[in-house]
Amino acid sequence: GxxxxxxxxxxxNEAAVEEKQQEVEVNGxxxxxxxxxxxxxxxxxxxxxxxxxxxxxxxxxxxxxxxxLRLFNSRTTQLVxxxxxxxxxxxxxxxxxxxxxxxxxxxxxxxxxxxxxxxxLMAHLPTKQHRLLNDMDQIKKxxxxxxEKVLNKFVTIIGGIIEHHLAPKIPGTNFDARxxxxxxxxxxxxxxxxxxxxxxxxxRKMHQVLFxxxxxxxxxxxFSRIFAYVDTKxxxxxxxxxxEVTSQPGNTPQKMPTRFEYPQTPEGKKRMLLEAETLTRxxxxxxxxxxxxxxxxxxxxxxxxxxxxxxxEQDSEAETDxxxxxxxxxxxxxxxxxxxxxxxxxxxxETEEDIPARETNEAQSTKVIEDSGEDKEEKNESTIDYxxxxxxx
Numbered sequence: 001g002x003x004x005x006x007x008x009x010x011x012x013n014e015a016a017v018e019e020k021q022q023e024v025e026v027n028g029x030x031x032x033x034x035x036x037x038x039x040x041x042x043x044x045x046x047x048x049x050x051x052x053x054x055x056x057x058x059x060x061x062x063x064x065x066x067x068x069l070r071l072f073n074s075r076t077t078q079l080v081x082x083x084x085x086x087x088x089x090x091x092x093x094x095x096x097x098x099x100x101x102x103x104x105x106x107x108x109x110x111x112x113x114x115x116x117x118x119x120x121l122m123a124h125l126p127t128k129q130h131r132l133l134n135d136m137d138q139i140k141k142x143x144x145x146x147x148e149k150v151l152n153k154f155v156t157i158i159g160g161i162i163e164h165h166l167a168p169k170i171p172g173t174n175f176d177a178r179x180x181x182x183x184x185x186x187x188x189x190x191x192x193x194x195x196x197x198x199x200x201x202x203x204r205k206m207h208q209v210l211f212x213x214x215x216x217x218x219x220x221x222x223f224s225r226i227f228a229y230v231d232t233k234x235x236x237x238x239x240x241x242x243x244e245v246t247s248q249p250g251n252t253p254q255k256m257p258t259r260f261e262y263p264q265t266p267e268g269k270k271r272m273l274l275e276a277e278t279l280t281r282x283x284x285x286x287x288x289x290x291x292x293x294x295x296x297x298x299x300x301x302x303x304x305x306x307x308x309x310x311x312x313e314q315d316s317e318a319e320t321d322x323x324x325x326x327x328x329x330x331x332x333x334x335x336x337x338x339x340x341x342x343x344x345x346x347x348x349x350e351t352e353e354d355i356p357a358r359e360t361n362e363a364q365s366t367k368v369i370e371d372s373g374e375d376k377e378e379k380n381e382s383t384i385d386y387x388x389x390x391x392x393x
Contacts, residue, residue, distance in 0.1 A: 176268030
């Protein structure tokens, strides 16, 4: 149930046939691969055919297949992640997102057929030599680690653009002034500052390249990593540029860079939050990506002590204050003095005849409490009120 290189028999334009040769379908998943990856598959299939025809050579063929797979993986790592393709016969000017996407497609395709390669080799190996196939498991792990590095490289590209090209724009951003000079349009759309708009536009450009090259699952994986990076990096950059810059002691004072200042007016704070919200909405609106639960707006709301709903953010510590509830009746100064002296105090409505009766009732109730004290202590030892969180576990 495997369909490799569909459309080879198509007639007409040779360029169209060559383009179709680069798309491979394995178990229902489409991969866009390069010619060297197809050559690798052809060579592996040749070795598997020889193993089935000449069973005596199966043990040596396991080593040959492992060497082929490792050679492809190591050489691909050197050319792309090691950037040696720039100095090779290919003479590439740079390694861009398109090259990385083709690498991850080739690695993904090889990983998907590795179980079938292993099963084919096992079918022609004696039982005692099955341990030779442990090398195939190690190769699968190596391919997965290489693929992980390539996926993280997409985040590195966006991170380099943000930190080196867009972050220097932060100190020149004044959200208080932007709230007055750039009001929202009639449809409520908000234009972002240079820093945030640059993040949005560069992420969209990468999406345009990868959307046509990566399968949906890989596309969602890549942009989930990018969104997670953006979500944490933007607040940290705002904070770092807002810190005071001091010169080192003993050094000649240099021209100090402009310092970013958080907005002070309610309009400026709202403007900053609206632009951050606009950025997250644009990123989640990219086709084929999995919506990300951004915490960017919430972090900025706590930093600004302002929310888009118009209510200032309050610290959780302030909400834990305990309020003392006064008793129904407040003691008069005379009554308080009597209590401090230890004398029983009668209500103003009590008459002299009622006082002995009240004292008798108090004595009886005190006796009942003393008699039941031991029972209550035993009860408390066997019955413990656990917090709701513990009982829920």
